Amino acid sequence: xxxxxxxPQNLTAQEGEFITINCSYSVGISALHWLQQHPGGGxxxxxxxxxxxxxxxxxxxxxxxxxxxxxxxxTASHPRDSAVYICAVRFYGAGSYQLTFGKGTKLSVIx
Amino acid sequence: xxxxxxxxxxxxxxxxxxxxLQCAQDMNHEYMSWYRQDPGMGLxxxxxxxxxxxxxxxxxxxxxxxxxxxxxxxxxxxxxAAPSQTSVYFCASSYSPSEKLFFGSGTQLxxx
Numbered sequence: 715x716x717x718x719x720x721x722p723q724n725l726t727a728q729e730g731e732f733i734t735i736n737c738s739y740s741v742g743i744s745a746l747h748w749l750q751q752h753p754g755g756g757x758x759x760x761x762x763x764x765x766x767x768x769x770x771x772x773x774x775x776x777x778x779x780x781x782x783x784x785x786x787x788x789t790a791s792h793p794r795d796s797a798v799y800i801c802a803v804r805f806y807g808a809g810s811y812q813l814t815f816g817k818g819t820k821l822s823v824i825x
Numbered sequence: 826x827x828x829x830x831x832x833x834x835x836x837x838x839x840x841x842x843x844x845x846l847q848c849a850q851d852m853n854h855e856y857m858s859w860y861r862q863d864p865g866m867g868l869x870x871x872x873x874x875x876x877x878x879x880x881x882x883x884x885x886x887x888x889x890x891x892x893x894x895x896x897x898x899x900x901x902x903x904x905x906a907a908p909s910q911t912s913v914y915f916c917a918s919s920y921s922p923s924e925k926l927f928f929g930s931g932t933q934l935x936x937x
Contacts (some may be wrong), residue, residue, distance in 0.1 A: 745923035757915060757928040764923065800868065804922045811875055812883055813858070813922055817867040 716740050716805045720816035727823050733788040735819045737801030740782070744810065748775050748786050749800040751818070757800070760786070791823045827851050831916045831929025838906040838936045846901040846932050848916030854927070856919050857899040861885065861912040862931075868915065874899055906936045 717740045727733050737746070748760040761768050761775040763784065768775050777784040788795055801816040829850045838844060848857065858873035870883030874893040888910060890902040899918075903910060916929040
């Protein structure tokens with residue numbers, strides 16, 4: 715079964731710290747998404763990657779296709795970054811119209 | 826621009842009742858999908874559609890039906906609700922699974 719693993723499951727950081735959340739997957743993919751789920755439950759898309767690196771404000775997402783690994787970095791973290799961050803991938807092959815999700819990383823940023 | 830509109834936000838059903846969760850998007854997206862989110866499980870795909878008239882099953886389709894008669898609408902039907910269907914449900918749309926995803930606000934469903 716194609717799988718997506720995220721680490722850590724939970725992360726507590728002090729305001730201003732640099733944060734890294736990791737996502738690993740089992741086989742080749744055509745796309746990887748990073749999502750943010752707010753404490754109120756809403757989900758927003760942060761990035762979609764198929765290669766390389768993307769940056770938006772204090773958020774940076776990278777992907778290493780050979781190592782089957784992606785990271786989401788948050789620079790100068792702030793309490794408003796507290797949320798669950800979710801990785802989702804589109805695997806190649808049968809079922810390629812489906813997305814498989816990691817279980818999420820719960821981030822708490824303390825003032 | 827309304828994006829993805831999902832209704833209702835909350836629903837309580839009794840075992841055996843049926844209901845329809847509504848999902849509509851105004852972005853002309855071909856790809857629409859339904860997920861359920863349970864504690865410790867992450868989001869799991871129920872059904873998806875790649876265009877009007879085309880639907881397929883995801884990871885957990887049992888007990889749910891979908892149809893896609895128009896590009897805009899993708900309703901999810903619970904045929905005979907069971908307590909195991911208590912969950913939070915999300916609808917999402919995009920041009921394709923490799924494009925930016927847009928999510929509805931979610932439906933918290935309780936089946937008693």
